[in-house]
Amino acid sequence: MNCQECQERPATLHFTQVINGNKTEVHVCEVCAKTKGYMAYPEEGYSLHNLLSGLFNFESVKKENQQGKTYKQMQELQCPKCDMTFSEFKRIGKFGCAECYETFSSRLDPIFRRVHSGNTKHFGKIPKRKGGDLHTKKQLDSYKAELQSLIETEAFEEAAQVRDKIKALENQKGDSKGG
Amino acid sequence: MTLQHFMNEAISPWMREEGPDSDIVLSSRIRLARNFSDVSYPILADLEKLEDIQSFFKEEYEHQTFQDYEDFAFIPINDLTSTEKRVLVEKHLISPHLAKNSQAAAAMISKNEQVSVMVNEEDHIRIQLYFPGFQLNKALEKAFEFDDWLEEKIDYAFDETRGYLTSCPTNVGTGMRASVMMHLPALTMTKQINRMIPAINQLGLVVRGIYGEGSEALGNIFQISNQITLGKSEEDIIDDLQSVVRQLIEHERKARSRIMEQSSIKLEDRIFRSYGVLKYSRIIESKEAARCLSNVRLGIDFGLIQDVSRNILNELMVLTQPGFLQQYAKKTLSANERDVLRASLIRERLQLEK
Ligand SMILES: [Zn+2]
Ligand SMILES: [Zn+2]
Numbered sequence: 001m002n003c004q005e006c007q008e009r010p011a012t013l014h015f016t017q018v019i020n021g022n023k024t025e026v027h028v029c030e031v032c033a034k035t036k037g038y039m040a041y042p043e044e045g046y047s048l049h050n051l052l053s054g055l056f057n058f059e060s061v062k063k064e065n066q067q068g069k070t071y072k073q074m075q076e077l078q079c080p081k082c083d084m085t086f087s088e089f090k091r092i093g094k095f096g097c098a099e100c101y102e103t104f105s106s107r108l109d110p111i112f113r114r115v116h117s118g119n120t121k122h123f124g125k126i127p128k129r130k131g132g133d134l135h136t137k138k139q140l141d142s143y144k145a146e147l148q149s150l151i152e153t154e155a156f157e158e159a160a161q162v163r164d165k166i167k168a169l170e171n172q173k174g175d176s177k178g179g
Numbered sequence: 180m181t182l183q184h185f186m187n188e189a190i191s192p193w194m195r196e197e198g199p200d201s202d203i204v205l206s207s208r209i210r211l212a213r214n215f216s217d218v219s220y221p222i223l224a225d226l227e228k229l230e231d232i233q234s235f236f237k238e239e240y241e242h243q244t245f246q247d248y249e250d251f252a253f254i255p256i257n258d259l260t261s262t263e264k265r266v267l268v269e270k271h272l273i274s275p276h277l278a279k280n281s282q283a284a285a286a287m288i289s290k291n292e293q294v295s296v297m298v299n300e301e302d303h304i305r306i307q308l309y310f311p312g313f314q315l316n317k318a319l320e321k322a323f324e325f326d327d328w329l330e331e332k333i334d335y336a337f338d339e340t341r342g343y344l345t346s347c348p349t350n351v352g353t354g355m356r357a358s359v360m361m362h363l364p365a366l367t368m369t370k371q372i373n374r375m376i377p378a379i380n381q382l383g384l385v386v387r388g389i390y391g392e393g394s395e396a397l398g399n400i401f402q403i404s405n406q407i408t409l410g411k412s413e414e415d416i417i418d419d420l421q422s423v424v425r426q427l428i429e430h431e432r433k434a435r436s437r438i439m440e441q442s443s444i445k446l447e448d449r450i451f452r453s454y455g456v457l458k459y460s461r462i463i464e465s466k467e468a469a470r471c472l473s474n475v476r477l478g479i480d481f482g483l484i485q486d487v488s489r490n491i492l493n494e495l496m497v498l499t500q501p502g503f504l505q506q507y508a509k510k511t512l513s514a515n516e517r518d519v520l521r522a523s524l525i526r527e528r529l530q531l532e533k
Contacts, residue, residue, distance in 0.1 A: 001373050012388035012396060015406060016380040025377050082219040094301075097219040098336035098344045101351075108348075112341075112409055115349050117383060119410020122342025124353040127335050128327045134339060 003029035005036050079103040140169055182254055184290075186266055186506055189498035190490055191292035191309070197489070198312015202480045203428050205360040205400065205493055207315045208271075209322040212345045212354035213304040213329070214336040220346035221280075221299045229283035229299050236298050240287055245328050246321075248289035251296075256281035262511075265502025273297055274305075294325060301346050302354075304329070313424060315357055315417045323413075342409065352409030357417055359424050360389065362492065364399040364477045365434035366427070372401075375430070379423055383407055398469035398496055403427070439481065450478035458529055462515075463522040468499050487529065498524060 003011045009029035016023050028036070077086035084096035086104055095101065101108065112120045126134050143166045150159040194206070214220065218228050233255065241253040256264065256277060264278040273286050277300045287296040297305040306329070308322040336344040343354040350356075366372040376386050383406050388396025403424060405416045438446055453474035456467070463471075476492035478484040497503060499521045505512050508520055 001376070010388075014376045014380055014386040016383075023381070025380055027376075082223050084223065092222070093348070094222055094346045095220060095344070095348070096223040098214065098216055098338075101338060101341055101344050108341075111348055112351070116352070116407040116409035119352075119407065121340055121410060122338075122352045123410060123415075124342060124355070124412040125323065125326075127330050127337050129330050130335055130337060 001027055003027065003032050005029070005032035077104055077107070136169060136172070140166060143169070181252065182259070182263065185252070185270070185272065185288060185292065186263060189270070189503055190494040191270060191272075193291050193293040193309060194311055194490060194493055196311050198310060198314050200428055201312035201489070203361055203363070203431050204313035204424065205311075205362055207310045207313060207318045208358050208360075209306075209308050209315070209318045210356040210358075211304075211306040211322055211326055211343075212302040212350045212356075213306065213326070213333075213343060214302050214345065215304075216334045216336040218303065221283075221301065221303065222346060226283060232303055233283045233285050233298055236285060236287060236296070239332055240296075245294075245325060247291065248294045248325070250290045251287045251294075252290075254286045254288065256284040256286065262502055262505045265500075266506045269497050269500040269502045271307075271309075274300060276300055296329075302350070304333075313359065313421075313428070315359065315421055315424075319357070319413060319417055350408050352407075353411075353413050353416065355408055355413050355416065356404055357413075357420055358402050358404035359420070361401050361403065361424070361427060361431075362399055362473065362476060363401055363427065363431050364473050365438055366431050367396065367399045368438065369434050371430065371434060375427070379403065379427075382419065382423060384420060384423055397466065398492065399473045400496070435477075435480075446481075447483060450474050450481070450483055454478065454484060457525050459526070460522045462518045463525065464518055465499060465501075465521065468521055468525065469496065472496060491528070495525060495528060498528070 001011045003009050004027050006029060009031060011027035012030050013033045014025070014027050016025050078084070079096055079100045080103065081099040082096035084100055086107060089095060089100065089104060095104075109120045126138075143162055147159055147162045147166065150156075150162060198204070198207070215232065218224055218232065221229060237253045240251050243251050254267075256273070259267070259281075264273070264281075267273045267286065268275050268278050270292070272288055272292060272295045274297060277284050277286065277297050280300075283299050285298040287298065288294070293309050295307045297307070306322060306325060308318055308325060310318040310321075338344055342352040343350075345351050345354050363372060366375065379386055385404050385406050387402045387404075389400050389402050403420065405420055407416075411419075453471035456463070457471050457475060472492050472495050475484060475487065476489065479487055479489050479491070498507075501512075501517060504517050504520050504524070507524065508516075512520065
């Protein structure tokens with residue numbers, strides 16, 4: 001299979017990307033992958049530049065339609081911690097610091113959706129130490145859901161047990177905050 | 180551990196053990212991207228802040244041991260010669276990005292080279308953990324344990340909704356890139372691989388020919404990895420990757436036995452010719468060496484060649500890269516000189532097997 005850019009060298013990098021809702025295949029050689037911006041770093045294995053530039057072209061169209069308003073919003077978004085502006089972020093395709101995520105949060109969903117097949121929320125690991133409260137919170141949420149369904153099915157004995165577990169967890173949470 | 184130790188051997192100690200399905204899967208890797216919550220990412224941070232991170236790693240982890248990962252070496256990238264950097268890249272212990280952007284950058288490598296931590300790459304922390312053969316679950320389990328160990332002393336940038344926060348939006352969420360290296364000579368010979376790649380891509384996986392600089396999957400070695408990091412748990416990402424890899428293994432095995440049945444003498448000829456070239460040539464380009472090594476490895480898998488270890492492919496693919504050759508020669512070599520040294524190293528290595 002030859003490279004779709006140069007038609008010369010054999011393609012060595014293969015992936016799909018979504019442009020305007022359509023899945024497109026990409027088959028490029030190592031040279032074009034680097035020079036045509038298909039990947040920021042070869043070891044990463046795929047494109048960011050192209051993924052983002054597609055998105056941002058779409059945004060600039062919107063900007064014209066809504067005239068000054070969107071433009072002004074864009075100017076105002078600047079990370080208080082690292083000073084990165086949203087337009088800078090768009091240009092280089094990288095965040096400057098963890099707080100950028102908070103600062104640009106209203107604009108990030110479409111970007112994440114494009115890069116991560118429609119997903120915007122994390123479903124994986126939670127840091128063991130730092131995420132302590134989060135682990136408890138997740139556990140509480142699942143107990144509460146369980147309790148609700150037990151009450152609905154009138155399984156009161158089991159419901160009482162689950163309620164005890166919730167109480168125990170909540171006490172534990174209060175203790176760790178106090179200490 | 181000293182730097183010299185990592186420079187001398189082309190094959191990492193962990194590669195000497197054979198993992199499951201190692202006739203086709205050479206290695207499994209988990210990479211996790213992590214950052215300190217209160218420092219800007221390396222592209223923007225003050226050099227001073229990045230140097231603080233570098234010294235933190237030196238002070239906390241140099242010569243430390245975690246489980247099987249003993250005596251971590253701490254290697255500031257700026258202390259390395261360009262050849263030494265190249266060797267670490269060729270052994271996949273550091274990324275080309277780290278070798279190039281070496282300001283306040285460092286690598287922490289365990290004695291068995293199974294774990295390497297890149298400090299101040301695109302993210303503050305990139306953990307890489309390898310296992311021989313097809314062992315993604317095991318690799319994930321160990322990578323998580325190692326991650327927890329680092330987290331005891333580090334406040335990670337983490338957000339309830341977005342997960343682990345990374346410099347590049349393509350890594351946010353799990354920060355995980357899982358990959359396997361596969362040797363797929365039969366699927367390549369029969370050109371089946373060309374039909375399979377688009378199907379694999381459709382499942383959200385990236386296929387990459389490796390070792391190639393502008394050439395097709397040198398040595399018929401392919402890397403398969405996940406594309407997305409947000410919205411799926413690490414376990415689910417690995418399940419998806421595993422089911423594709425399992426199918427590829429099956430197809431490759433079928434293709435191998437079909438070729439063996441249909442054109443056994445042709446295949447034998449191809450394998451033994453390659454063996455002959457490696458054993459006796461005096462000048463060999465990396466492309467030809469890779470092709471022959473792939474054929475010889477296939478010959479070993481078929482039991483046609485019995486006095487050579489399977490590791491020969493992994494080992495010589497690294498040993499015959501330009502950086503490694505120059506490290507060996509202790510000087511810069513022209514392309515011609517490299518081809519001569521490559522041929523001689525391969526001959527020597529095959530002699531050792533006897
Ligand atoms: Zn090309
Ligand atoms: Zn910022």
